[in-house]
Amino acid sequence: MTIALPNKAELDTAVAIVYAAMPPTPQYSWPLLNEALGTEVWVKHENHTPTGAFKVRGGLVYIHELVQRSPEVKGVISATRGNHGQSVGFAVRRHGLQATIVVPKHNSKEKNAAMRALGVHLIEHGEEFQDSRVHAAQLAVSQGLHMIPSMHRDLVRGVATYWVELLNAQPDLDVIFVPIGQGSGICGAVAARNALGLSTKIIGVVSAHALSYKLSFEAKRKLESPVTAQIADGMACRVPDDESLAIILRYVDQVVAVTDDEVSAAMKLYYVATHNLAEGAGAAPLAAAMQMKQQLKGQKVGLPLCGGNVDHDQFARILSAC
Known part of the structure; x- marks a missing residue:
């Protein structure tokens, strides 16, 4: 579809x-x-x-709309190689939410640092993005977090x-x-x-x-x-x-x-x-x-x-x- x-x-x-x-x-x-x-x-x-x-623009709109339709959401989770995670971290701060981001092992150390500086809870898992995305989806279920997709x-x-x-x-x-x-x-x-x-x-x-x-x-x-x-x-x-x-x-x-x-x-x-x-x-x-x-x-x-x-x-x- x-x-x-x-x-x-x-x-x-x-x-x-x-x-x-x-x-x-x-x-x-x-x-x-x-x-x-x-x-x-x-x-x-x-x-x-x-x-x-550029991804900061997507994060701002996504989180704004999420809060409007689901004000009960307290935390979000997603997977990234870096820029999407920074986007989410930047956007959730404006709404008082907590973001968990899963990145592959050996990810860019400077992108990791930038995400942490935005208050993101960073988890390193998997050898590539697809591994990280699967792990993020599992954590979303087990921890009751809203899973942000890579495409929406x-x-x-x-x-x-x-x-x-x-x-x-x-x-x-x-x-x-x-x-x-x-x-x-x-x-x-x-x-x-x-x-x-x-x-x-x-x-x-x-x-x-x-x-x-x-x-x-x-x-x-x-x-x-x-x-x-x-x-x-x-x-x-x-x-x-x-x-x-x-x-x-x-x-x-x-x-x-x-x-x-x-x-x-x-x-x-x-x-x-x-x-x-x-x-x-x-x-x-x-x-x-x-x-x-x-x-x-x-x-x-x-x-x-x-x-x-x-x-x-x-x-x-x-x-x-x-």
């Missing part, structure tokens, strides 16, 4: 919820990036949100607000590139484009080391794929979400894959050209655009720098190696 995408009125109410907690983020066209890609590029700076990533209509409504900002500011974008993790980000892009009545082409981006969504897109059915991604951990998805996959199959124009090396090069390019930090998934759209540079000539391109939460040690290695 496919979730119904939010309409313009529902996105407007989501915008009001988000803006009660944070301002809109900027979009800039950077000369050195334009030069590198050989065309006009607009970067949406979701690395400038209060948590350094209210998360999409919240995430879509950044696409509303970008597409209102630059309505003549020919194409936008969107990284795919569990799918809320790209579904938000679809929702905003459709609600605004635009014809902007949407290209999904996955890691070449986590191909489940690309393989599923090409086969037109759900396929699992092993995960070996080291850099773009936000796209380390082994099993596609049914609802987001249905939306991707219906509305997304293309799905491309980028390697860890291409992502690393894009992270360095962002720093050199704009002096902005990009985590792996945050730089993946730029990596895909660089891969498709020849096809993009003469087109106006939108890129979300959707997260800047990269570990210091990892970024230092990338700057010195690329």
